[in-house]
Structures are given as C-alpha cells and as structure tokens.
Amino acid sequence: MDIIVCMKLVPNTAHMTFNPKTMRLERYGILSLINPADIDALECALNMKKDYGGTVTILTMGIAGASECVEKGIAAGADEGYLITDPAFAGSDTYATGMVLSAAVRWLQQKNQKRYDLILCGSVTVDGETGQTGSQLAEQLDWAQISCASDLRQIGDKLWAKQETEEETLWLESDQPTLVTIEPKYGKGLRPVDMEKLRQLEKEGVPKLTLQELEPWLDRSAIGAHGSPTKIARSYIPFTDRKQIVISSGSDSEKAQALLGLLKQENCEVTYE
Numbered sequence: 001m002d003i004i005v006c007m008k009l010v011p012n013t014a015h016m017t018f019n020p021k022t023m024r025l026e027r028y029g030i031l032s033l034i035n036p037a038d039i040d041a042l043e044c045a046l047n048m049k050k051d052y053g054g055t056v057t058i059l060t061m062g063i064a065g066a067s068e069c070v071e072k073g074i075a076a077g078a079d080e081g082y083l084i085t086d087p088a089f090a091g092s093d094t095y096a097t098g099m100v101l102s103a104a105v106r107w108l109q110q111k112n113q114k115r116y117d118l119i120l121c122g123s124v125t126v127d128g129e130t131g132q133t134g135s136q137l138a139e140q141l142d143w144a145q146i147s148c149a150s151d152l153r154q155i156g157d158k159l160w161a162k163q164e165t166e167e168e169t170l171w172l173e174s175d176q177p178t179l180v181t182i183e184p185k186y187g188k189g190l191r192p193v194d195m196e197k198l199r200q201l202e203k204e205g206v207p208k209l210t211l212q213e214l215e216p217w218l219d220r221s222a223i224g225a226h227g228s229p230t231k232i233a234r235s236y237i238p239f240t241d242r243k244q245i246v247i248s249s250g251s252d253s254e255k256a257q258a259l260l261g262l263l264k265q266e267n268c269e270v271t272y273e
Contacts, residue, residue, distance in 0.1 A: 037122025
C-alpha cells in the first residue's frame with residue numbers, strides 16, 4: 001500500500017494573536033509545532049506500512065520552516081517527503097490549498113509512475129479548525145473519502161475505517177484510492193525518531209515542489225490569496241462575563257441544592273418536575 005500523509009506546521013495557539021487589519025493570524029515570531037492530528041495521521045500510516053507493506057510519503061505546504069514535518073516524519077519511519085512552497089501559494093484558503101495539494105499528488109504519481117492507494121490527513125488543524133482541506137483534496141482528485149476515522153484496516157482490496165460518534169461506532173468500507181481524515185485520538189504523539197537521520201535531513205534539506213513543478217496541474221487564478229474564495233467579513237475575540245463556578249464537594253443531592261441556591265441568588269427562574 002502506497003500512502004501519502006499531508007502534514008502542516010502550525011503556530012502554537014497559546015501564544016498566537018490575530019491581526020484585525022490583515023484579517024490573518026500573526027504567525028511570525030511564534031513557536032511552531034506539527035499539527036497534532038497530522039501526527040496521528042502519520043502514526044496511522046506507519047502502522048499501515050508495518051502491517052501491510054508499502055511506502056509512506058509526506059507532503060507539507062508552507063514556508064521553509066515547514067520542512068520540519070518532512071524531516072521528523074522521515075526520521076520516524078516515512079520513506080520520503082516534499083515541501084510545497086512558493087510565493088504564489090501564500091494566503092491560500094482550504095479550497096486553494098486543496099488545489100495545490102492535488103497538483104502535488106498528480107506530480108508524485110507521474111514521477112513514480114504509480115497510483116497511490118491512500119491519502120491520510122489530520123481531521124482538523126489547530127490554527128483553523130475548519131476540517132475542510134482533506135475533503136477539498138479528495139474532491140479535486142475525485143477520490144472516495146472518509147472523515148474522522150479512529151482506526152484503519154485493509155481487508156483484501158478494501159479499506160475499512162472505524163468512525164466513532166456519541167451514539168454508535170461504525171466501520172465504513174471503501175474502495176481504493178481513498179482519502180481518510182484521522183481523529184486526534186488515534187495516537188499518543190510522534191513516536192521516537194532516529195536522531196542521526198534527523199540531523200542529516202536538517203543538514204541536507206528536503207526536496208521542494210514549487211509553482212514550476214506543479215503548474216501543469218494548476219490554474220494560477222485559483223491559488224494563493226487572490227484565488228481563495230473564502231473572505232473574512234468580520235472577526236473578533238469573544239468576551240464573556242459569565243461566572244465560572246465548580247461545585248465539587250458533597251453528595252449529588254447536596255450538589256443539586258448548592259446549584260439551586262446559586263441560581264436563586266442570580267434571580268433565575270427555577271421550575272420543578
């Protein structure tokens with residue numbers, strides 16, 4: 001099974017600010033990390049490789065520093081990886097990002113003269129939380145897609161994905177090629193890496209894909225900030241003056257009485273059934 005994992009370097013949201021003039025997150029000078037859900041997607045891919053054989057290729061899109069995703073991914077067990085970077089790609093929303101990633105997948109398939117079987121993405125990124133990029137990529141490639149999987153298995157020529165909800169657990173069957181987004185609860189972070197290999201990759205650098213390589217599969221009017229249909233009309237930091245009170249001591253009955261007393265203090269209307 002030949003697998004592609006899409007990974008992203010994201011800012012540490014605990015220290016991130018929003019620029020109301022540019023309507024974008026301020027990323028410069030902020031410590032970055034590999035998106036947690038993407039780490040779980042990589043872990044899933046490496047487990048699939050161990051169980052069923054094949055290869056794992058990493059794609060990451062961003063500025064030069066995003067190469068960390070490829071470097072650590074290969075040091076953890078992936079076979080190869082590419083940094084997709086070009087000024088023309090800057091400011092891409094999920095639609096434009098899906099366009100660029102789909103071009104990179106097509107470039108890979110042409111270069112290696114093979115069809116990839118599976119693409120794995122994290123279900124969400126901590127800097128956006130839209131959960132759209134995986135679906136955008138699947139649509140651009142016209143691949144089957146399964147969202148929010150917590151486990152994957154290959155049985156014969158079929159792929160089975162476990163999808164858990166509050167009400168039930170489902171096992172979904174799909175033909176290949178398939179794109180699957182992985183829930184963060186799949187793994188427990190990045191597995192230990194080969195430090196010697198990591199240092200070598202950091203020294204040598206990783207291969208880059210630019211507009212020059214991907215242009216045969218791209219519409220230049222549909223990439224970058226100018227090609228992104230998403231427009232932010234308004235953005236603000238929410239404010240709340242609600243009290244945060246935790247009732248933790250006492251029996252269930254005593255907790256209920258304490259809550260009732262607090263509600264009465266706030267002149268809340270209380271009804272009994």
